Amino acid sequence: xxxxxxxxxxxxxxxxxxxxxxxxxxxxxxxxxxxxxxxxxxxxxxxxxxxxxxxxxxxxxxxxxxxxxxxxxxxxxxxxxxxxxxxxxxxxxxxxxxxxxxxxxxxxxxxxxxxxxxxxxxxxxxxxxxxxxxxxxxxxxxxxxxxxxxxxxxxxxxxxxxxxxxxxxxxxxxxxxxxxxxxxxxxxxxxxxxxxxxxxxxxxxxxxxxxxxxxxxxxxxxxxxxxxxxxxxxxxxxxx
Amino acid sequence: xxxxxxxxxxxxxxxxxxxxxxxxxxxxxxxxxxxxxxxxxxxxxxxxxxxxxxxxxxxxxxxxxxxxxxxxxxxxxxxxxxxxxxxxxxxxxxxxxxxxxxxxxxxxxxxxxxxxxxxxxxxxxxxxxxxxxxxxxxxxxxxxxxxxxxxxxxxxxxxxxxxxxxxxxxxxxxxxxxxxxxxxxxxxxxxxxxxxxxxxxxxxxxxxxxxxxxxxxxxxxxxxxxxxxxxxxxxxxxxxxxxxxxxxxxxxxxxxxxxxxxxxxxxxxxxxxxxxxxxxxxxxxxxxxxxxxxxxxxxxxxxxxxxxxxxxxxxxxxxxxxxxxxxxxxxxxxxxxxxxxxxxxxxxxxxxxxxxxxxxxxxxxxxxxxxxxxxxxxxxxxxxxxxxxxxxxxxxxxxxxxxxxxxxxxxxxxx
Numbered sequence: 343x344x345x346x347x348x349x350x351x352x353x354x355x356x357x358x359x360x361x362x363x364x365x366x367x368x369x370x371x372x373x374x375x376x377x378x379x380x381x382x383x384x385x386x387x388x389x390x391x392x393x394x395x396x397x398x399x400x401x402x403x404x405x406x407x408x409x410x411x412x413x414x415x416x417x418x419x420x421x422x423x424x425x426x427x428x429x430x431x432x433x434x435x436x437x438x439x440x441x442x443x444x445x446x447x448x449x450x451x452x453x454x455x456x457x458x459x460x461x462x463x464x465x466x467x468x469x470x471x472x473x474x475x476x477x478x479x480x481x482x483x484x485x486x487x488x489x490x491x492x493x494x495x496x497x498x499x500x501x502x503x504x505x506x507x508x509x510x511x512x513x514x515x516x517x518x519x520x521x522x523x524x525x526x527x528x529x530x531x532x533x534x535x536x537x538x539x540x541x542x543x544x545x546x547x548x549x550x551x552x553x554x555x556x557x558x559x560x561x562x563x564x565x566x567x568x569x570x571x572x573x574x575x576x577x578x579x580x581x582x
Numbered sequence: 583x584x585x586x587x588x589x590x591x592x593x594x595x596x597x598x599x600x601x602x603x604x605x606x607x608x609x610x611x612x613x614x615x616x617x618x619x620x621x622x623x624x625x626x627x628x629x630x631x632x633x634x635x636x637x638x639x640x641x642x643x644x645x646x647x648x649x650x651x652x653x654x655x656x657x658x659x660x661x662x663x664x665x666x667x668x669x670x671x672x673x674x675x676x677x678x679x680x681x682x683x684x685x686x687x688x689x690x691x692x693x694x695x696x697x698x699x700x701x702x703x704x705x706x707x708x709x710x711x712x713x714x715x716x717x718x719x720x721x722x723x724x725x726x727x728x729x730x731x732x733x734x735x736x737x738x739x740x741x742x743x744x745x746x747x748x749x750x751x752x753x754x755x756x757x758x759x760x761x762x763x764x765x766x767x768x769x770x771x772x773x774x775x776x777x778x779x780x781x782x783x784x785x786x787x788x789x790x791x792x793x794x795x796x797x798x799x800x801x802x803x804x805x806x807x808x809x810x811x812x813x814x815x816x817x818x819x820x821x822x823x824x825x826x827x828x829x830x831x832x833x834x835x836x837x838x839x840x841x842x843x844x845x846x847x848x849x850x851x852x853x854x855x856x857x858x859x860x861x862x863x864x865x866x867x868x869x870x871x872x873x874x875x876x877x878x879x880x881x882x883x884x885x886x887x888x889x890x891x892x893x894x895x896x897x898x899x900x901x902x903x904x905x906x907x908x909x910x911x912x913x914x915x916x917x918x919x920x921x922x923x924x925x926x927x928x929x930x931x932x933x934x935x936x937x938x939x940x941x942x943x944x945x946x947x948x949x950x951x952x953x954x955x956x957x958x959x960x961x962x963x964x965x966x967x968x969x970x971x972x973x974x975x976x977x978x979x980x981x982x983x984x985x986x987x988x989x990x991x992x993x994x995x996x997x
Binding site: 360365369389492538571 | 714722724784785790791792803920921922923924925926927946947949950951953954955956
């Protein structure tokens with residue numbers, strides 16, 4: 343685990359990369375480096391073995407075909423399971439979030455997931471596209487979630503996981519809750535560069551990885567302005 | 583032309599003229615919309631008897647259409663949808679307005695290519711590229727390639743001019759292995775224009791294996807799909823034709839990407855029998871395209887407008903722009919797509935060392951992106967403030983669709 347440098351793995355950018363998923367790796371690396379942590383970002387393609395000893399694994403969004411293929415290759419590879427057993431942090435976004443559960447639907451077919459989180463996904467009546475906002479689980483002690491969602495899935499949480507947030511806007515898992523977490527595993531429908539709007543969530547993943555309760559503050563002027571603007575836009579849209 | 587189509591065509595022209603006169607728009611959509619309401623077959627009627635070339639792809643289609651129109655113009659009058667109104671309503675308006683011309687070159691939105699191929703029975707189609715663009719509503723890249731592929735096989739007499747450097751385009755232009763052997767697939771002429779953006783074609787659309795790249799070659803590691811040998815290519819500041827002859831291209835448009843567009847335009851014109859040596863002279867007549875690349879002087883600043891709509895076109899814009907103060911403007915209104923996530927697919931580091939200003943509805947999204955990218959910037963609230971914030975001399979403006987239109991309006995509809 344975390345020793346001399348922080349190792350971040352972007353899992354299968356050849357399959358699980360749409361909507362600026364690269365952003366989460368860039369943001370985590372940048373926030374760690376600005377605190378003086380040396381960082382290594384590894385982009386591991388789906389034809390390569392997944393190293394099991396990295397600190398943070400990012401599983402991004404993908405179209406139906408690549409999502410199914412990505413899940414099959416991750417199950418066959420076994421690296422992510424070994425990493426989780428050793429206490430690594432996993433952050434799943436959109437299709438990557440669904441993959442962490444026990445099953446999901448792609449192109450009308452049910453596929454097995456990685457069973458790392460106690461949840462399953464199926465198809466909703468309509469595609470969820472738009473702003474997402476919610477109050478994050480108080481145990482995580484984070485400011486409200488802000489994001490943009492674009493997915494056709496609905497996700498049902500089992501008793502082993504907790505919702506990441508209670509929604510104030512958007513569809514998320516089921517129109518009431520959004521995302522899920524357990525231990526150092528966390529998933530969200532807030533797609534693409536989800537951490538751009540949620541620097542405190544980025545820092546939570548970094549704290550889990552590094553094993554500290556606090557990190558030195560950074561200048562988050564622009565993230566905060568962006569968050570304020572997006573929350574205001576959501577509030578304005580909600581007014582009759 | 584049947585009477586119904588004549589009436590529809592006439593009403594369409596009138597509506598377009600009324601729309602322009604009323605200041606409601608340039609009339610390039612409304613006329614076609616009304617015409618098609620009266621006669622749903624109007625586009626087919628208007629297309630009949632003309633030799634038509636279609637130009638489609640994610641990026642460069644407006645510019646390539648203008649260049650190809652200029653090149654084909656050697657032969658006579660060419661109808662074209664020069665306002666970028668690139669759906670069937672726009673094509674209908676353009677043909678109705680042009681009257682009877684022997685030729686037409688039409689820009690086609692990639693989603694409508696199959697429909698417009700069927701309606702116009704085009705002779706030539708140029709397929710430029712396919713990459714991610716407004717993913718919150720557009721179809722996936724691979725699905726678009728599949729739609730193109732299915733459409734092309736239905737037109738055996740069509741001549742396809744396709745980009746050898748884009749695996750998605752090559753796959754779309756190649757008939758499926760299980761296609762009916764009694765049907766001859768359309769003949770393909772390949773061009774090479776180079777491609778900076780690779781992130782949507784790492785996975786083979788045929789077999790799902792990884793696509794390998796070296797120098798300008800690419801090949802699938804799991805099946806026979808690979809880069810075909812191009813007949814047309816770009817070398818230095820010119821274009822090599824299928825006979826191996828090199829033609830110097832003098833464009834009024836910046837960037838190597840436009841040299842590639844010129845090669846495509848010459849290939850289109852050649853299908854109509856225009857010799858490259860004649861066509862190439864026409865290309866330098868194209869200056870700005872609906873404000874794109876336009877240069878305007880304001881308060882001692884020489885302002886140049888560049889449109890960048892998606893990650894691939896941002897990379898091209900950085901290449902076109904001079905090392906000068908640069909204003910970036912981002913909106914996320916309906917025509918732009920509501921999602922700004924793509925900002926993280928663009929590497930803004932080429933802008934380091936330039937004075938960077940940002941504005942637009944979604945400037946804060948861009949601010950966070952630039953901060954992570956270690957590109958210093960200054961936020962301005964208006965275009966006027968931007969002009970006042972830079973020294974006299976060149977100001978490059980790179981904006982996405984509605985942001986571009988906003989700035990164009992501030993500059994009084996430059997053309």
